[in-house]
Structures are given as C-alpha cells and as structure tokens.
Amino acid sequence: MTNTSDPDQHHTGTGQTLPIRFTASGRDYARLWLRNLGLTLITLGLYLPFARAHRLRFFRQHTQVDGEALDFDGDGREMLRPHLLLCAVLLLYILIAHEMPLGAALLLLAALPFWPTLMMRSLRWRLEHTRWRGRRLAFHGDAAGARAVFLPAAAPLAVLLVGQALLAGPQAEFDDGGGWLVPALVSLALLALLALLPWLHARHSRYRHANFGLSADAGAGADAGTGPAGQAERTRLDASVEPRHFYRLHGGVLAGLAGALLVNLLFATWIDTLLAAAPMLTGLLLDMMLLLALRAWLVAGTQTLLWNHTLSPHYRFACHLPLSRLLLLSLKNLLLCVLTLGLYWPHAVVATTRLRLESITLSRLPGTN
Numbered sequence: 001m002t003n004t005s006d007p008d009q010h011h012t013g014t015g016q017t018l019p020i021r022f023t024a025s026g027r028d029y030a031r032l033w034l035r036n037l038g039l040t041l042i043t044l045g046l047y048l049p050f051a052r053a054h055r056l057r058f059f060r061q062h063t064q065v066d067g068e069a070l071d072f073d074g075d076g077r078e079m080l081r082p083h084l085l086l087c088a089v090l091l092l093y094i095l096i097a098h099e100m101p102l103g104a105a106l107l108l109l110a111a112l113p114f115w116p117t118l119m120m121r122s123l124r125w126r127l128e129h130t131r132w133r134g135r136r137l138a139f140h141g142d143a144a145g146a147r148a149v150f151l152p153a154a155a156p157l158a159v160l161l162v163g164q165a166l167l168a169g170p171q172a173e174f175d176d177g178g179g180w181l182v183p184a185l186v187s188l189a190l191l192a193l194l195a196l197l198p199w200l201h202a203r204h205s206r207y208r209h210a211n212f213g214l215s216a217d218a219g220a221g222a223d224a225g226t227g228p229a230g231q232a233e234r235t236r237l238d239a240s241v242e243p244r245h246f247y248r249l250h251g252g253v254l255a256g257l258a259g260a261l262l263v264n265l266l267f268a269t270w271i272d273t274l275l276a277a278a279p280m281l282t283g284l285l286l287d288m289m290l291l292l293a294l295r296a297w298l299v300a301g302t303q304t305l306l307w308n309h310t311l312s313p314h315y316r317f318a319c320h321l322p323l324s325r326l327l328l329l330s331l332k333n334l335l336l337c338v339l340t341l342g343l344y345w346p347h348a349v350v351a352t353t354r355l356r357l358e359s360i361t362l363s364r365l366p367g368t369n
Contacts, residue, residue, distance in 0.1 A: 018362045022354040023069075024062035026347030032058050033346045049083045050076035060130055063357060074129035082118050105165035109158055116146035123208070138213035140234060145211075149203045153196055159189035198246040205246075205302070209237040209310050238309035249301045253294045260290050288334055296327040299356075307360055314365050321359040329355055 036051035053076035060072040089111050097104040120141055127137040163186035214233035300323040307319035333348035 016364045018066035018364055019064075020357055020360055020362060021064040021067075022062060022350075022357045023064060024058065024350050024353070026344075026350045029058060029350050030343075030346035033349075045087060046084075049079040052076060052079070056126060056129075059353065065132055065362060068133055071131045072129055073131070074125060078125055079122065082121065086118070101165040101168040102162070105161040108161055112154070112157070113147065116150050117143040120146040127212070132214075136215040138215055138232070138234075139211055140213050141207055141211035145207055149207045150200060152203075153193060153200055156189040156192040156196070159185055160193065163189065198250040199243045201250070201302075202241070202243040202246040205306055206237050206241070209235055209306055211235070212310075212312075214312075233312045233314060235310050235312045237306070238311060241305060241309045245305055246302075249298055249305075252297050252301070256290070256294045256297070285334075285338070289331065292330040292334055293327055296323060296330050300326050303356065303359070316363045316365060318361040318363070319359055320361075321356065325355060326352075 039047040053074050057072040060070040063070045093104050124139040127139045130137045163182050166182050212235040216232045300321045303321050304319045307317045310317045336344040
C-alpha cells in the first residue's frame with residue numbers, strides 16, 4: 001500500500017491522486033544528448049537504436065509516478081534489425097530516385113505496408129520494457145490493427161507517389177495531349193490525403209489509447225489474482241471522442257495558415273520593410289514562430305482531448321495543458337536555441353517534457369490497492 005501521509009497525495013471523491021513528476025535537468029540530458037549525437041554520427045546512423053534506448057531510459061528513470069520512478073530495461077538490439085532494414089530501403093531509394101523515379105516510387109509503395117507494423121513494434125518495445133513498481137507497461141495492439149488504421153490512405157498515397165514519379169520522368173508521353181490527366185490526379189490525391197489526415201489522426205489515436213496496458217502485479221501473490229492489484233489493466237478511449245474533434249483541431253491549423261497568408265497580403269509593404277534588414281534570418285524566425293504556434297495548438301488540444309477520455313478499470317486520467325503555457329515555453333525555447341546556436345536544445349526538450357508530463361493527473365479509483 002502507498003503511504004497516504006505523503007503530502008503530494010490527494011484523496012478525492014473519485015479516489016487517490018498519484019502525482020506525476022519529472023525530475024530531469026537539462027544539464028544531465030545535455031551530456032547524454034551529446035554522447036548519443038557523437039556516436040550516431042561516427043557510426044553513420046547505426047548507433048541510433050541504442051541512442052534511442054539510452055534516451056528512453058533517461059526519461060523513464062526521471063519520471064516519477066506516486067513518488068516512484070519508472071524504469072526501462074531495453075538496450076536497442078531488438079530494434080537494430082528494423083533500423084537496418086529502413087536504412088537499406090532509404091539508401092536504395094536515394095540511389096535510384098534520380099535515374100528511375102518510377103522504380104523509386106514502386107519501392108516506397110512496396111515498403112509502405114510494413115510501416116504500420118514497424119510503428120506498432122516500436123511502441124510495444126518502448127512500453128514492454130518500461131516498469132513501474134515491478135509491473136510492466138504493455139501494448140495490446142497487433143499488426144493487422146495498425147495496418148487497418150492507415151488503410152484509407154493507401155489509394156490516394158499510391159496515386160500521389162506514382163503520379164509524382166511520372167511527372168519527374170520523361171515528359172514525351174504528355175506532349176500529344178492528355179498532359180493534364182496526371183497532374184490532375186496528383187492534385188486530387190493530395191487533396192484527398194489532406195482531407196483524410198484528421199480522420200487518420202483520430203483512428204491512430206484510438207488504436208493507441210485503446211491498447212495501452214499494465215501487467216498484473218507479479219509480487220501480489222496467488223490470492224491477489226482476483227483483486228485490482230493482481231489484475232492486468234487495459235485502457236480504452238471513450239466513445240465520445242469522434243473524428244469531428246480532430247477535424248476541429250486540424251481546422252485550427254489551416255485557419256492559422258490562412259490567417260498568416262492574409263496578413264502577408266494585407267501588410268506586404270510593412271513586412272518587406274521588416275525583412276529588409278535581415279531577410280533570411282527574420283523570415284525564418286517568423287516562419288518558425290508560426291509553426292511553433294500551430295504545433296502548440298495541435299499538441300495541447302490532442303493531449304488534453306485524449307487523456308481526458310482515456311479510461312481503465314482501476315485508474316482515471318485527466319489532463320490540463322494550457323495552450324498559452326506551451327506556446328510561451330515553445331517561443332522561449334526557440335529564442336534561446338537561436339541565441340546559443342542550438343546548444344540550448346537539450347534544456348528545451350527537458351522543459352517541454354516536464355510541462356507535458358506534469359499536466360497529466362493519474363488517479364487510483366476507490367477500492368484499488
């Protein structure tokens with residue numbers, strides 16, 4: 001049983017709150033980041049799975065739930081073979097893309113069905129090697145479910161890849177008329193993918209949040225198998241979360257882009273004057289600030305929506321991630337990264353992780369050990 005005298009614990013009508021704390025410092029992560037970056041560059045990317053494992057271990061061990069840190073025992077070897085496979089496909093694509101654009105597109109099409117499976121395996125690896133109080137996290141999704149999530153995008157994506165390859169290749173076949181067909185199909189495929197994007201986001205989010213789990217307590221004893229401490233947990237996403245919520249979030253991103261374009265049109269002279277002093281740097285900063293604002297809107301809205309509607313038999317989640325705090329932190333991180341020529345990046349990652357993690361509240365329901 002947890003010590004209920006801990007001042008960080010709170011009892012409510014819905015159970016006991018288990019505080020989530022992130023204890024890492026930017027200085028500690030900077031050392032790991034520099035080491036991982038150096039070894040990844042030296043090995044031409046082959047060290048990347050091991051760097052990822054070290055990074056996950058660092059963040060898990062600095063994440064405390066109810067005063068006890070998570071642990072991660074993965075070492076990256078399990079993800080080395082998928083990583084090598086992806087590198088081989090990418091290298092082959094780069095080698096043939098210029099001379100054989102259609103062959104490169106067909107290569108990507110052949111590899112695409114395996115992409116959802118690799119994403120599922122990566123998520124399962126991250127969770128099943130994570131422990132809290134001796135209980136392993138779990139992911140119950142399968143490869144078929146992962147492929148089903150992205151299946152609606154298969155046809156427009158195939159048309160887009162093949163169409164782009166045809167447009168990049170010899171143009172003789174379009175000279176005798178009908179040259180409008182392939183560009184039209186590519187445009188329609190791109191519009192279809194943009195229209196599907198919020199729906200795919202909703203499907204992917206439901207697939208993930210309906211398959212998170214926590215293993216049974218191995219140390220609870222045989223008699224605990226029927227009690228909450230001895231049972232495996234599995235989450236589900238409340239049915240009230242619908243694709244329309246994601247269309248609203250993505251619609252906000254489109255509205256922001258449209259607003260930026262409108263401002264550019266209405267105040268073109270003033271903007272040109274502003275950019276005249278340092279056109280490249282100022283324009284890049286303005287673009288990055290806009291992208292950060294849109295990303296903050298999407299991240300804050302998605303995280304709040306999902307974790308406020310994620311349920312499990314013995315635990316409840318809540319999330320309050322203010323957009324204003326995330327946006328201000330993102331802009332601060334951008335400014336300090338620019339002023340330090342990127343050296344502030346590890347500190348920015350730690351600060352953002354702390355804000356996002358500590359905005360989530362975990363509660364143990366009454367009667368749960």
